Amino acid sequence: DQQVKQNSPSLSVQEGRISILNCDYTNSMFDYFLWYKKYPAEGPTFLISISSIKDKNEDGRFTVFLNKSAKHLSLHIVPSQPGDSAVYFCAAKSSGSARQLTFGSGTQLTVLP
Amino acid sequence: DVKVTQSSRYLVKRTGEKVFLECVQDMDHENMFWYRQDPGLGLRLIYFSYDVKMKEKGDIPEGYSVSREKKERFSLILESASTNQTSMYLCASSEGGAGEQFFGPGTRLTVL
Numbered sequence: 498d499q500q501v502k503q504n505s506p507s508l509s510v511q512e513g514r515i516s517i518l519n520c521d522y523t524n525s526m527f528d529y530f531l532w533y534k535k536y537p538a539e540g541p542t543f544l545i546s547i548s549s550i551k552d553k554n555e556d557g558r559f560t561v562f563l564n565k566s567a568k569h570l571s572l573h574i575v576p577s578q579p580g581d582s583a584v585y586f587c588a589a590k591s592s593g594s595a596r597q598l599t600f601g602s603g604t605q606l607t608v609l610p
Numbered sequence: 611d612v613k614v615t616q617s618s619r620y621l622v623k624r625t626g627e628k629v630f631l632e633c634v635q636d637m638d639h640e641n642m643f644w645y646r647q648d649p650g651l652g653l654r655l656i657y658f659s660y661d662v663k664m665k666e667k668g669d670i671p672e673g674y675s676v677s678r679e680k681k682e683r684f685s686l687i688l689e690s691a692s693t694n695q696t697s698m699y700l701c702a703s704s705e706g707g708a709g710e711q712f713f714g715p716g717t718r719l720t721v722l
Contacts, residue, residue, distance in 0.1 A: 540713030602652035
C-alpha cells in the first residue's frame with residue numbers, strides 16, 4: 498500500500514510554461530515533505546521541502562504547495578526550462594520515524610524547447 | 611558539498627553469487643540508507659543505519675544484509691544474488707533527525 502502516490506508517470510510541457518507535478522499521501526503522521534530531482538545515471542538531488550506547518554514554500558522558480566486537509570502537495574516550476582527535464586520524486590517524513598523518507602513512484606517531466 | 615560515493619556504477623553478476631555494494635560519505639553523517647529504484651515503484655528502502663554497527667530493516671530487506679563497521683561506510687550485501695535483484699541501487703546519508711538525504715550516483719546491478 499503506497500503511502501505516497503504520484504499518479505502521473507509522465508508530464509510534457511512547453512519551455513517557458515508552468516509545470517505542475519502532483520503528489521498525494523495517506524499517512525497523517527507525515528510532517529515534512531521533500532521533492533527530489535533525478536537525471537538518468539545520477540542519484541536524486543534535493544530540490545525543495547516544506548514543513549506541515551506551512552502551506553507554501555518558494556525557492557526561485559520552484560514553489561511547493563501543501564494542502565493538509567486534502568493530503569496533497571504540488572511542485573510548480575515557472576518558467577519551465579529544458580534542463581528541468583528529469584524524474585521528480587515526492588518524499589515524506591513521518592513524525593514517528595525521524596530518519597526515514599517514504600518516496601513516491603516519480604514523474605518524468607519533459608520540457609519541450 | 612556532501613559527497614556520497616558508491617564503489618561501482620555498473621555491475622554484472624551471476625545468480626547465486628555473493629555481491630557487495632559499498633557506499634562512503636564524507637560529511638560525518640549519522641544516518642545511511644540503501645534503496646533500490648525500479649520503474650513504476652520509485653525508491654524503496656532496503657536497510658538503514660543510524661550509528662556504527664546499528665542497522666534497521668526498511669520496507670524490503672528480504673535477500674539483503676548490511677554492514678556498518680565505520681561511520682562513513684555502509685555496505686549492502688546480497689548473500690545469494692537472484693535475477694529479481696536486478697535493479698538500480700542508491701545509497702544516501704543524512705544528519706541526525708534531518709529530513710534531507712544526500713544520494714550517491716547509484717549502482718546499476720544486473721544479475722544473470
